[in-house]
Amino acid sequence: MSEKIYIFDSTLRDGEQTPGARLNKEEKLKIAKQLAKLNVDIIECGFPVSSPGEFKAVQAIAKEVKGPVIAGLARAVQGDIDACWEAIKEAERPRIHVFLASSPIHMQYKLRKDPETLLYMGVEAVKYAKRYTHDVQYSLEDATRSELDYMCRVIEAVIKAGATVINLPDTVGYAVPEQYGEMIRKIMNRVPNIDKAIVSVHCHNDLGLAVINSLTAIQNGARQVECNINGIGERAGNAALEEIAVAMLIRKDYFQDFHHDLNTREIYKTSRLVSSLMGIPIPINKAVIGVNAFTHSSGIHQDGILKNMQTYEIINAELIGGKAGQMSLTARSGRHAVRHELQKMGYTLDDNEFEAFYARFLDLADRKKDVHPEDLEALMADSLAYTVPTFSLEYLQTVGGSKSIPAAVVKLKKEDQVFIQTETGTGPIDAAYNAINKITGIQPRLEKYNLRGVTEGRDALGEASVVLEYQGRTIVGRGTSTDIIEASVRAYLNGINKLLALRTNGNGTAGTN
Numbered sequence: 001m002s003e004k005i006y007i008f009d010s011t012l013r014d015g016e017q018t019p020g021a022r023l024n025k026e027e028k029l030k031i032a033k034q035l036a037k038l039n040v041d042i043i044e045c046g047f048p049v050s051s052p053g054e055f056k057a058v059q060a061i062a063k064e065v066k067g068p069v070i071a072g073l074a075r076a077v078q079g080d081i082d083a084c085w086e087a088i089k090e091a092e093r094p095r096i097h098v099f100l101a102s103s104p105i106h107m108q109y110k111l112r113k114d115p116e117t118l119l120y121m122g123v124e125a126v127k128y129a130k131r132y133t134h135d136v137q138y139s140l141e142d143a144t145r146s147e148l149d150y151m152c153r154v155i156e157a158v159i160k161a162g163a164t165v166i167n168l169p170d171t172v173g174y175a176v177p178e179q180y181g182e183m184i185r186k187i188m189n190r191v192p193n194i195d196k197a198i199v200s201v202h203c204h205n206d207l208g209l210a211v212i213n214s215l216t217a218i219q220n221g222a223r224q225v226e227c228n229i230n231g232i233g234e235r236a237g238n239a240a241l242e243e244i245a246v247a248m249l250i251r252k253d254y255f256q257d258f259h260h261d262l263n264t265r266e267i268y269k270t271s272r273l274v275s276s277l278m279g280i281p282i283p284i285n286k287a288v289i290g291v292n293a294f295t296h297s298s299g300i301h302q303d304g305i306l307k308n309m310q311t312y313e314i315i316n317a318e319l320i321g322g323k324a325g326q327m328s329l330t331a332r333s334g335r336h337a338v339r340h341e342l343q344k345m346g347y348t349l350d351d352n353e354f355e356a357f358y359a360r361f362l363d364l365a366d367r368k369k370d371v372h373p374e375d376l377e378a379l380m381a382d383s384l385a386y387t388v389p390t391f392s393l394e395y396l397q398t399v400g401g402s403k404s405i406p407a408a409v410v411k412l413k414k415e416d417q418v419f420i421q422t423e424t425g426t427g428p429i430d431a432a433y434n435a436i437n438k439i440t441g442i443q444p445r446l447e448k449y450n451l452r453g454v455t456e457g458r459d460a461l462g463e464a465s466v467v468l469e470y471q472g473r474t475i476v477g478r479g480t481s482t483d484i485i486e487a488s489v490r491a492y493l494n495g496i497n498k499l500l501a502l503r504t505n506g507n508g509t510a511g512t513n
Contacts, residue, residue, distance in 0.1 A: 002256065002257050002258050002259045003223065003257060003258055003259075004223070004258075004259060004260070004261065005218055005223060005224070005225060005248070005258050005259065005260045006041040006042065006198065006200075006223060006224040006225070006260075007040045007041050007042070007224075007225060007227065007241065007244075007245070007260055007261075007262055008040070008041065008042040008044065008071075008200060008202075008224050008225065008226040008227070009035050009038075009040040009042065009043050009044065009068075009226075009227065009228065009229070009241060010044040010202070010226050010227070010228055010233075010238065011031065011035070011228045011229045011232065011241075011274060012028050012031060012032060012035075012043065012044065012045045012046055012061075013044045013045065013046050013047060013073055014044070014202075014226075014228060014233050014234065014238055015228040015229065015230075015232040015233050015238065015274070015278075016028075016046075016278070017233065017234045018232045018233055018234065018237070018278065018280060019234075021232065021278040021279065021280055021476065022278075022473075022474045022475050022476060023057075023277060023278065023476075024053075024057075024475075024498065024501075024502070025053065025056055025057040025060055027277045028045065028046070028057045028060075028061065029057070029060050029061055029064060029065075030273065030277065031270075031273060031274060031277060032045055032061040032064075032065045033064070033065055034266070034269065034270050034273050035065075035068065035229075035270065036065050036066065036067045036068055037263065037266050037270075038262060038263055038266040038267065038270050039067070039068075039261055039262050039263040039266075040068055040241075040262065041068060041069060041224075041261070042068055042069040042070075042071055042095065042224075043061070043065065043068045043069070043070055043071065044071040044072070044073065044097060044226075045057070045058050045061040045062075045070060045071070045072065046058040046061075046072060046073065046087075047072070047073040047074075048072050048073075048074075048083045048084050048086070048087035048088070049074065049075075049079065049080045049083035049084065053502075055083065055086075055087050058070075058072050058087040058088060059086075059087045059088075059090070061091075062087060062088045062089070062090050062091035062094065063090045063091075065091075066092055067092075068093070069091075069093040069094070069095050069135065070088050070091035070092075070093065070094055070095065071088070071094075071095040071096070071097045071137065072084040072085075072087050072088045072094075072095075072096060072097065073097050073099065074096055074097065074098050074099075074125075074129070075098070075099065075100070076098050076099070076100040076121050076122055076124075076125035077125070078125075078128055081096060081098065081125065081128055081129050081132070084096050084097075084129075085129075085132040085133070089132070093135070094132075094133050094135065095133065095135040095136070095137055095165075096129040096132060096133055096135070096136050096137070097136075097137040097139065097167075098122075098125045098126060098129055098136065098137065098138050098139070099138070099139035099140075099141050099167075100118060100121060100122045100125070100138075100139070100140070100141060101118070101140075101141040101142050102118070102140040102141065102142065102143060102146040102150065102151055102154060103141075103142035103143070103145040103146040104145075104146070104147065105142070105145060106141065106142050115150055119150075119153065119154050119157060122138065122154055122157070122158050123157050123158055123160075123161045124161075125138075126138055126158045126161040126162050126163050127161045127162065129162075130161070130162040134162075134164065135164050135165075136162055136163050136164055136165075137163065137164065137165035137166075137167055137200070138158045138163040138165070138166055138167065139166075139167035139168075139169055139200075139202070140154060140155070140166075140167070140168060140169070141169060141171055142169070142171040142172065143168040143169055143170070143171070143183070144168075144169075144170045144171070144172075144174050144175040144179070144180060144183065145171075145172070145174060148183065148186060148187075148190075151168075151187065152187060152190050152191050155187065155191045155194065155197075156191050156192060156193055159191070159193045159194070159196050159197045160193060163197055164197055164198065165197055165198045165199075165200050165224060166194075166197045166198070166199055166200065167200040167201070167202055167224075167226065168183070168184065168187070168199065168200070168201055168202075168217075168222075169201070169202035169203070169204075169226075170201070170202070170203045170204055170210075170213055171202075171204060172204060172206060173203065173204035173205055173206025173207050173209065173210060173235070173236060174206070174207070175203070175209070175213055176207075176209060176213075177209065177212050177213055177216040178216075180201075180203075180213045180216055180217055181216040181217060181219065181220040182220075184199065184201070184217050184220040184221050184222055185220040185221060187199070187221075188220070188221035198223050198224050199221055199222045199223060199224070200222060200223075200224035200225070200226060201213070201214055201217040201218075201222045201224070201225055201226065202226035202238070202239075203217075203226075203238065203239045204233065204234070204235065204236065204237070204238055204239075205231060205233070205235075205236040205237045205238060205239065206235055206236045208236070210231070210237070210238055210239035210240070211231075211239050211240060211243045211244055211247070213239070214227065214239045214244055215244065215247060215248075215255075218255070218258055225239070225244055226238075226239070227239040227240060227241040227244055228240065228241060229241050229242070229270055229271055229274040230242070230271055230274055230275060230280070230282055230286070230289065231243070231286075232274070232278065232280060240287070240288070241267075242267045242271060242287075242288045242289050242320065243287050243288055245260060245262050245264055245267065246264065246267075246288050246315060246319065246320065248260060249264065249319070250314055250315060264319055264320055264321070265318070265319070265320065265321040266321055266346070267288070267289065267320035267321055268289060268320045268321040268322050269321055269345065269346050271289040272377055276378075276478065277476070278476060279448075279450065279465035279466070279467060279476030279477070279478055281450055281452055281465070288315065288320060289320065293315070321346065329341065329361075329365065329370070329371040329372075329376075330365055330370060330371065331362060331365035331366050333365070333371075335354070335358055338357075338358060338361055338376075339354060341373065341376060342354075342357075342376065342380070345373065345376065345377070345380075347380055357379065357380070360379055361376070361379060364379065364461065364482065367459065367482040368459035368460075368461070368482055372454075374454045374461075375454055375461045377454075378454045378461055378463050378480045379480065390414060390440075390496075390497050390500045390501070391412040391413065391414050391419075391436075391439070391440060391493060391496065391497060392412065392413050392414075392493075393410075393411075393412060393486075393489065393490060393493055394411040394412060394413045394418065395409070395410070395411035395420075396408070396409070396410055396411070396432065396485070396486055396489055397409040398428035398429075398431065398432060398485055399428065399431075400427060400428040405424055406424060406425050406426065406427045406428050406430065406431050407422065407423065407424045407425075407428070407431050408422070408423055408424075408425070408428055408431035408432035408434075408435050409421075409422045409435070410422075410423075410432055410435035410436055410439065410489070412436070412439050412440075412493075419439040421435040421436075421438045421439050422435065423435040423438060428485055429485055429488045429489070432485070432488075432489045432492075433446070433489075433492050436489070436492060436493055436496060440496050440500070442470060442496055442499060442500070443470075444468040444469060444470035444495070444496070444499060445468065445469045445470070446466060446467075446468060446492075447467040447468065447469050447474070448465075448466065448467035449464070449465075449466050449467075449488070450464065450465045450466075451463070451464045451465075451484060451487070451488065454480070459482055460482070461480055461481070461482055462480065462481060462482065462483070462484040462487040463478070463479075463480045463487060464478065464479050464480070464484070464487040464488040464490070464491040465477065465478040465491055466478075466488075466491045466492055466495050467495075468492075468495040468496075468499065470499050473499060473502055475495050475498045475499055475502065476495065476498075477491045477492055477493070477494035477495025477496070477497075477498060478490075478491045478494055479491035479492075479493070479494055
């Protein structure tokens, strides 16, 4: 009988530490509910002590999301552990995740404490956390650059103190598979009470080895894998959940002794939701979930696929909830057809939500000949990312060209007030942004701008996302339109509205593994 591998999703904690990726409470809650549909075993939803906004987001997830274990991160200090428990205590199955570095370089330069002091701190932190909950995870940060003998002592001591999960992170993506597997195997053999805890791994992708290191760890004794949707995370990211999950299924001959309980048909939708709300596009050649993952351009490949799909395709798109053979919708498509397509994609809307969506669908269908499933995904993502607007876009006109001065006329509405502003800029989009700044009185710094075509063709729906920084806050704005300038302006205005909403509601993230 195969052994279960527990899937620990850290998209909302480590994943949100991706530069430029910031979520508000409502967005984090949407992703957490979708992760529950994906049937992950554990959701690490944040670092509660880091900010009031983060605390409220973790608290909301703990109250509303049922099924998975809900974990919060804490340093090995009582204040962090207290805040973590206050945030997660209403969860069905709460877990406190305590971390403390174990490598010489972290002990000497970051913590500036000797190994024995840190061992004592770790044990006391676990004992303190156990006052709140039986489920306590302990992470030895930077494990792959730590001394094995010292780690074995720490692990034995914190398990004796009550730790139920021991996490051995490759914090800087330094390990190679053979080394990492050997480290796990030696710890499994040398720590006398290791059978009283689940061994977990958390791999970063600095050398592109996060997934293979995670899979190798499973073969050597790890039974929990920490990973993120789309492989997002600090620096080069973390192990990609979808790659680990699908690899274990497709190569079940190789991983026959192990299984996970993910509902893989929710992978595609979860991937798109995270990408949209975080404003991080999925590379077209991304394994498992990139748009090219099931696309074949070579004539030889196409011929083989027509004769037998398995000649050049080892993953069936339906396995991850991908789409094939769906109808094309037009402005003449009725409500029933649109609702049917949404239901096939896994979206269920009440009557009011559907009517609002259908109005946006008709507006898009009037602009382009055919509306594809990817267009519906983009419209749906807009609906999921919706924030009550302080300002709404009523009118936009821009002027550009190689021999003209770029300018924009922007008309915004705020409740019953209408504002019109004309500005110039380095281009029509910059001019429109300048006009919005003048009207709203906010001048954020544009840190990142992304634009992609949702579908092919000259009438493709454009999806824009921006990362804005203002007074120490960083947010993501997004917008869609068949007009790329309008999409860009809507994304910017969406970000401005979020910044205005955040003036009275702090948010932030921190923490590492």
